[in-house]
Amino acid sequence: MSGLLLGCIADDFTGATDLANNLVRAGMRTVQVNGVPAGEAPTGVDAIVVALKSRTIRPADAVAQSLAALRWLQAQGVEQVYFKYCSTFDSTPAGNIGPVADALLDALHGPGQGFSIACPAFPENQRTVFKGHLFVGDLLLSDSGMRHHPLTPMTDANLVRVLQAQARRKVGLVAQDVVQRGPAAIRERFAALQAEGVGLAVVDAISNEDLMRIGEALAGMPLVTAGSGIAIGLPQNWRARGLLPEGRRADALPAAGGAQAVLSGSCSTATHAQVADWRARGLPVFTIDPLALAHGERVVEAVLEWATPLLARGPVLVSATAEPAVVKAVQAELGAERAGTLVEEALSGIARGLVRAGVRQLVVAGGETSGAVVQALGVTRMAIGPQIDPGVPWTGVESPLCPGELLHLALKSGNFGSTDFFSKALRLLAGAGA
Numbered sequence: 001m002s003g004l005l006l007g008c009i010a011d012d013f014t015g016a017t018d019l020a021n022n023l024v025r026a027g028m029r030t031v032q033v034n035g036v037p038a039g040e041a042p043t044g045v046d047a048i049v050v051a052l053k054s055r056t057i058r059p060a061d062a063v064a065q066s067l068a069a070l071r072w073l074q075a076q077g078v079e080q081v082y083f084k085y086c087s088t089f090d091s092t093p094a095g096n097i098g099p100v101a102d103a104l105l106d107a108l109h110g111p112g113q114g115f116s117i118a119c120p121a122f123p124e125n126q127r128t129v130f131k132g133h134l135f136v137g138d139l140l141l142s143d144s145g146m147r148h149h150p151l152t153p154m155t156d157a158n159l160v161r162v163l164q165a166q167a168r169r170k171v172g173l174v175a176q177d178v179v180q181r182g183p184a185a186i187r188e189r190f191a192a193l194q195a196e197g198v199g200l201a202v203v204d205a206i207s208n209e210d211l212m213r214i215g216e217a218l219a220g221m222p223l224v225t226a227g228s229g230i231a232i233g234l235p236q237n238w239r240a241r242g243l244l245p246e247g248r249r250a251d252a253l254p255a256a257g258g259a260q261a262v263l264s265g266s267c268s269t270a271t272h273a274q275v276a277d278w279r280a281r282g283l284p285v286f287t288i289d290p291l292a293l294a295h296g297e298r299v300v301e302a303v304l305e306w307a308t309p310l311l312a313r314g315p316v317l318v319s320a321t322a323e324p325a326v327v328k329a330v331q332a333e334l335g336a337e338r339a340g341t342l343v344e345e346a347l348s349g350i351a352r353g354l355v356r357a358g359v360r361q362l363v364v365a366g367g368e369t370s371g372a373v374v375q376a377l378g379v380t381r382m383a384i385g386p387q388i389d390p391g392v393p394w395t396g397v398e399s400p401l402c403p404g405e406l407l408h409l410a411l412k413s414g415n416f417g418s419t420d421f422f423s424k425a426l427r428l429l430a431g432a433g434a
C-alpha cells in the first residue's frame with residue numbers, strides 16, 4: 001500500500017494543474033501524471049492527478065479513458081476518487097460530465113447504484129452555485145463569455161437541467177440553505193435524495209466556508225465529482241484522522257533558467273484581456289491565422305524564424321486568440337473541430353521548436369491547447385510549484401526535448417488569471433526562482 005489518499009481524474013490539463021494546485025495549497029503532496037501511466041505511482045505523495053484530454057472527445061472514449069484511469073488509481077490503493085471538470089461545467093448535451101460520472105459510479109458501486117455530488121463552485125475564482133444555477137462573477141453562466149466558447153458553448157446556467165440531459169442517474173439538488181447548516185444537514189439531505197432515487201446531486205456553494213462544510217460531509221464518499229474548489233475541503237478529513245500533518249509546504253520547485261515564451265490558443269474572455277495587456281506593454285506578439293494553416297502556409301516555420309532571434313532579449317507571445325465573430329467565421333469555413341485541431345497542432349509544433357531554441361519557461365493559455373502542447377513536449381509527469389493566480393501554479397517538468405534540464409510550465413485555464421497574468425507569471429519565476 002502506497003499511502004495514497006486521493007486519486008483524481010481530470011478531464012483536461014489546465015484543470016488538472018488547477019486541482020493539483022488547490023490540493024498542494026491545502027498541504028497534500030501531489031503529483032500530476034499526463035495520461036494513464038503504465039507503472040506504479042510515485043512514492044511519498046498523498047494525492048495523484050491523472051490528466052486526460054477527455055472533455056470534448058466522444059462520450060464513449062471519455063468513459064473508456066476515465067475507467068482506465070480509475071482502474072490504475074484503484075490499483076494504487078487510493079481511498080477516494082475525484083472526477084475533476086471545469087468550474088464553468090464545460091460540456092456538450094451529450095457529455096462528457098454525465099456519462100463519465102455515471103460510468104465511475106457504476107464501476108465503484110454497481111450498475112445504477114451509488115451516489116455522488118456535482119459541484120463546479122470555485123468562489124476564489126468567482127464561480128458560485130446558488131439554487132443549482134452557476135454564476136461566473138455577477139453573471140449567470142449563460143450570460144457569460146462561456147456562451148461563445150469555440151468547443152463547449154454553455155447556454156444554460158441551470159446545472160440540474162444541464163447534468164440531467166447528460167446523465168442516466170436522476171439528478172437532484174442540495175441547496176445553499178442546507179449547506180449553510182453544516183455537514184450533518186448536508187449528509188441528511190444526501191440520504192433523503194438517495195431515498196428518492198437520486199444518484200447525482202448538484203450542491204450549492206457560494207463561499208469557501210461552504211466548500212469546507214461540503215468537504216466534511218464528503219468524508220468516506222468513494223467518488224466526488226467537482227471543479228477544483230471542492231478539493232480545498234477534503235484534506236481536513238484526513239487531517240482529522242492523523243493521516244496528513246499540519247502546515248506542510250508542498251509547493252517547492254528548483255530555480256528556473258532559459259528563455260521565456262507564452263503560447264495562447266484560448267479565446268476566453270480573460271485570455272483576450274491578457275493578450276491585450278501584453279500588446280499594450282509593447283512586448284512581441286505573433287498572431288496565428290487558422291485559415292493560413294488550412295491553406296498549408298508554413299506558419300510554424302515563420303513563427304520560429306521570427307521568435308528565435310528575439311528570445312535572447314526577452315519573452316515572446318504566439319497567439320491564436322480571436323474575437324467570437326472571427327472564430328465563428330473561421331469555424332463556418334473549416335468546422336469547429338478542424339479549426340481547433342489546426343491551431344492546436346500549430347501551437348504544439350511551435351512549442352517544440354521554442355524548447356529546442358532554448359525556452360525553459362513556458363506559459364500556455366487554454367485547456368485543450370495545454371493538453372496538445374504538453375503531449376507534444378512528451379511531458380508525462382508534473383511537479384506542482386507555487387501559485388501564480390488562483391487555479392494556476394507553476395509546474396516543473398522534464399521533456400525529452402531538453403533531457404536533464406528542468407522545464408517550467410504554467411498551464412492557464414482560459415478564464416483564469418489577472419489581466420497582467422502573462423508578464424506576472426514570468427516575472428514571478430525570474431525573480432523568485434520558484
Ligand SMILES: Nc1ncnc2c1ncn2[C@@H]1O[C@H](COP(=O)(O)OP(=O)(O)O)[C@@H](O)[C@H]1O
Nearest residue numbers: 150266268320322340343344366367368369414
Ligand atoms: N482563432 C481561432 N479560430 C478557431 N479556433 C480557435 C482559434 N484560436 C483557438 N482556437 C481553438 O479554440 C479552442 C480553445 O479551447 P481551449 O484551448 O480549451 O481554451 P479555453 O481554455 O479558453 O477553453 C482550441 O481548440 C483552439 O485550438
Ligand SMILES: O=C(O)[C@@H](O)C(=O)COP(=O)(O)O
Nearest residue numbers: 014015018086087367413414
Ligand atoms: O475549473 C476550471 O475552470 C479550470 O480548471 C478548467 O478546467 C478550465 O478549462 P479551460 O478553460 O478549458 O482551460
